[in-house]
Amino acid sequence: MADLSTEFLGIKSPNPFWLASAPPTDKEYNVVRAFEAGWGGVVWKTLGLDPHVVNVSGPRYSTLLGADRRVLGLNNIELITDRPLHVNLEEIARVKRNWPDRAMIVSIMVPCEEEAWKAILPLVEETGADGIELNFGCPHGMSERGMGAAVGQVPEYIERVTRWCKQYCSLPVIVKLTPNITDIRYPARAAKRGGADAVSLINTINSVMGVDLDQMLMTPHTGGKGSHGGYCGPAVKPIALNMVSEIARDPDTFGLPISGIGGISTWRDAAEFIALGCGTVQVCTAVMVQGFPIVRDMISGLSNFMDERGYRSIEAFRGRAVSSVTDWRYLNLNHIDKAVIDQSLCIKCGRCHLACEDTSHQAITRQKNGERHFEVKEEDCVGCNLCVSICPVENCISMRSLQPGEVDLRTGKTVSADYANWTTHPNNPMATTAGVA
Numbered sequence: 001m002a003d004l005s006t007e008f009l010g011i012k013s014p015n016p017f018w019l020a021s022a023p024p025t026d027k028e029y030n031v032v033r034a035f036e037a038g039w040g041g042v043v044w045k046t047l048g049l050d051p052h053v054v055n056v057s058g059p060r061y062s063t064l065l066g067a068d069r070r071v072l073g074l075n076n077i078e079l080i081t082d083r084p085l086h087v088n089l090e091e092i093a094r095v096k097r098n099w100p101d102r103a104m105i106v107s108i109m110v111p112c113e114e115e116a117w118k119a120i121l122p123l124v125e126e127t128g129a130d131g132i133e134l135n136f137g138c139p140h141g142m143s144e145r146g147m148g149a150a151v152g153q154v155p156e157y158i159e160r161v162t163r164w165c166k167q168y169c170s171l172p173v174i175v176k177l178t179p180n181i182t183d184i185r186y187p188a189r190a191a192k193r194g195g196a197d198a199v200s201l202i203n204t205i206n207s208v209m210g211v212d213l214d215q216m217l218m219t220p221h222t223g224g225k226g227s228h229g230g231y232c233g234p235a236v237k238p239i240a241l242n243m244v245s246e247i248a249r250d251p252d253t254f255g256l257p258i259s260g261i262g263g264i265s266t267w268r269d270a271a272e273f274i275a276l277g278c279g280t281v282q283v284c285t286a287v288m289v290q291g292f293p294i295v296r297d298m299i300s301g302l303s304n305f306m307d308e309r310g311y312r313s314i315e316a317f318r319g320r321a322v323s324s325v326t327d328w329r330y331l332n333l334n335h336i337d338k339a340v341i342d343q344s345l346c347i348k349c350g351r352c353h354l355a356c357e358d359t360s361h362q363a364i365t366r367q368k369n370g371e372r373h374f375e376v377k378e379e380d381c382v383g384c385n386l387c388v389s390i391c392p393v394e395n396c397i398s399m400r401s402l403q404p405g406e407v408d409l410r411t412g413k414t415v416s417a418d419y420a421n422w423t424t425h426p427n428n429p430m431a432t433t434a435g436v437a
Contacts, residue, residue, distance in 0.1 A: 001303065001307065002302075002303050002311060002312060002313070003312060004016065004040075004302060004303060004306075005314075006040065006279060006280055008103070008198070008259065009198055009257060011041075011105075011130040011172065012103070013041040013101075013103040014101060014102070015040035015295075015299055015302075016040060016270065016280045016281055016302075016314055017040050017041075017270065017280075017283060017298055018039065018040060018042060018043060018103060018105070018259070018281065018282045018283070019034055019039055019042040019282065019283060019284065019287065020282035020284040021045050021046050021105075021133060021135065021282075022045060022288075023078065024284065024287050024292075025043060025044050026081060026083070028091035028094060028095055031091075032095060032099075035095075035099050037292035037295055037296065038296055038299060039292065039295050040102060040280075041102050041105065041130075042102070043105040043107050043133050043282060044104070044107060044129075045080065045088075046080035046107040047081055047089075047106060047109070047120070047124070048108075048109055049085065049116060049119065050084060050086075052085065053079045053080055053081075053082050055079050055082045058220075058222035058223070059221070059222060060077050060078045061078075061220070062074070062075045062210070062219055063075070064209065064233070064235060071233055073207075073231055073234070074285050074288065074289075075208075075209045075230065076204070076229050079142055080107075080109055080138070085120075085123070089126075092124075092127040092128075097128065103131075103280075104127075104129045104130050105129065105130060105133050105174065106124050106129045106131075106133070107132070107134075107135050108124065108133070108134060108135065109134075109138065109147050110147070111145075112150075112157055114164050117161060117164045117165060117168060118168045121165060124169075124171075125169055125170065130171070131171050131172040131174060132165065132171050133174040133175075134174070135147075136149070136151045136158055136176055136177060136187070137149055137179075137201075137203020137204070138204070139178065139180050139204055139205070139229075139230050149178040149180055152177055152180075152187055152203070153178060153180065153181050153187075155186050155187050155189070156190065158187050158194060159190040159191070159193050159194035161194070162175055162191055162195055162196050163194045163195060166194070166196075173195070173196050173198075174196070174198045174200050175191035175199050175200070176199070176200045176203055177191070177199055177200070177202065177243075179201065179203065179204075179205050179236075179262075180206050183246075184201065184246050185246055188250070189250070189252045192252070192253055198257035198279075199247065199259070200259035201243055201244060201258070201260070201261060201262070202236065202240045202243055202244075202262045203261070204230025204231055204236075205230065205231040205236055205239065206228050206229075206230070207228060207231035208226075208228050209229070209231075232262070233263055233285040234285070236262045237262055237263030237264070240261065240262025240273075241273065244258055244273060244278060245277070245325045248276055248277035248319065248322045248325075249323075249325055258277050258278045258279065259278060259280045260273030260274070260276075260278035260281045260282065261281070263285070264281050264283050265285070265294075266286075266297070266301065267298045267300075268301070269281075270298060270302060271317075272321075274314060275319070275320050275322075276319070276321055276322055276325070277319040277322050279314070283298075334415070334416070336383060336402040337399040337400065337402070338378050338381045338383055338400050338402065339363070339364075339376045339381050339383065339387050339388065339400075340398055340399070340400050341364075341374055341396065342396050342397070342398070343373075345393050346374060347392070347393055348374065349392060350366060350374065351391065352374055352387035352390065352397060353365070355387060356387055360382075360386050361380050361382050362377075362380060363376055363382070364387065378410070380410060382410065402415045403415065404416060405417075
C-alpha cells in the first residue's frame with residue numbers, strides 16, 4: 001500500500017490533505033470534525049491582534065454555477081477571524097494537544113509594523129502549533145488597511161516581514177502569496193530572501209461576480225453597496241498550477257518547499273499539484289460545497305493512483321512533471337499532431353465540425369455518401385486540439401503524432417528523426433542558446 005504520510009518542513013501529517021485558512025478552520029468545533037473525517041492538517045483561519053474585526057452581516061459569498069448548478073467558482077468578501085484572539089489561541093492549543101499527529105499551522109495577519117508581529121508571534125508559538133502562515137494574499141477588506149495583498153504585492157514588504165517572523169519566532173514560516181500580481185516569481189524570491197521556510201499559493205483572485213440587472217446593483221451587495229472579493233474554486237486551478245510551476249522551475253526559488261492551493265476538489269487535482277512540486281495541498285471551496293467527508297475519497301483515490309503507478313510515497317512522484325514545463329520559445333516547432341475521430345464513439349452531434357469550420361481551419365468534413373458523417377481532413381489539420389476539447393464524448397477524438405518518415409499532408413514535408421532533439425536542431429531559432437528551462 002502507498003504511504004500517504006508527509007513531512008513538510010519537519011511537520012508530519014498522515015496525508016498531504018490540509019484545510020486552507022478559511023471559514024472551515026475558524027474554530028475548534030470545525031477543526032475537530034475535520035480531523036475526525038481524516039484531514040491530515042489545517043491552517044487555522046487568519047488571526048489578527050485585538051480589537052478583532054467585524055464582518056458584514058449580509059451576503060459574503062457568491063457563486064459561478066455551471067449548467068448543472070455545480071459550483072465552478074466562489075467569491076467571498078469575508079475578512080479574517082472575527083473572534084477574540086485569546087479564544088482562538090486557547091482552542092488552537094487544545095486541538096493540537098488532543099490531535100498531536102495532525103499538522104496545525106496558524107495563519108497570521110497584522111499591520112506591517114515590527115512591533116505588531118513581535119507581539120503576536122510568541123502568543124501563537126505558545127499554543128504548540130507546528131508552524132505559521134503569513135497571510136500576504138487576502139485581496140479585500142484587510143488589504144485596504146495595509147495588510148494582506150497590500151503586503152503581498154510589494155516584494156520588499158514580504159522580505160521585511162518574513163525576516164521579522166524568523167527573528168521573533170522559532171516555528172517554520174510559510175509565506176502565502178497573492179495571485180494578484182504580474183509575476184509570481186518576484187514575491188516568492190522575496191520570501192526566500194527573507195528566510196521563509198516555504199511558500200503557499202495561490203490565495204484568492206480579485207473579482208466581481210456579477211450585476212443584478214433589475215436593480216442595477218453589483219452582486220452580492222449589502223444595503224445597496226458591494227465590494228470586490230476573492231475568487232476561488234475549480235475555475236482558478238489552471239491559474240494556480242501555472243504559478244506553482246513558475247516557482248518550482250525558477251532557479252532563484254529552486255528547492256523552496258510549496259504548499260499548493262487553488263481549486264483542488266479531487267485526488268487527481270491534488271496529484272497534479274504534487275507532480276508540479278507541492279509537498280502538501282490545501283483545500284477550501286470543495287469542503288464548503290461538499291463537507292469534510294470528501295477527504296475520504298481524496299485519500300482512497302490518491303492511494304489507488306500511487307499503487308497503480310508503483311509510487312510508494314508522496315516523494316516518489318513529487319515534482320516529476322516540473323521538467324515538462326518550459327517557455328514557449330523552447331517548444332518543438334517540428335512536432336506534428338493530427339486529430340483522429342473514432343467513428344465507433346461518434347454520436348454525430350457535429351460540434352467538432354462547427355467549431356473547426358467557424359473558428360479554426362476547416363479541417364473536418366460533415367458528410368459522406370450523403371449521410372451525416374464527420375471526418376478529419378489531414379491535409380488541413382494543424383493539430384490545434386480544439387475538436388478534442390469540445391467533443392462531448394470522452395476519447396472520441398484524439399491526437400496522433402506523426403512519426404519520423406511520415407509526410408505531413410498539409411505542408412508536404414517529411415517528418416525527420418532528428419527533429420526529436422529540437423533544442424539543438426538548426427531549424428530552432430533558439431538553438432544557439434536554447435536549453436530546457
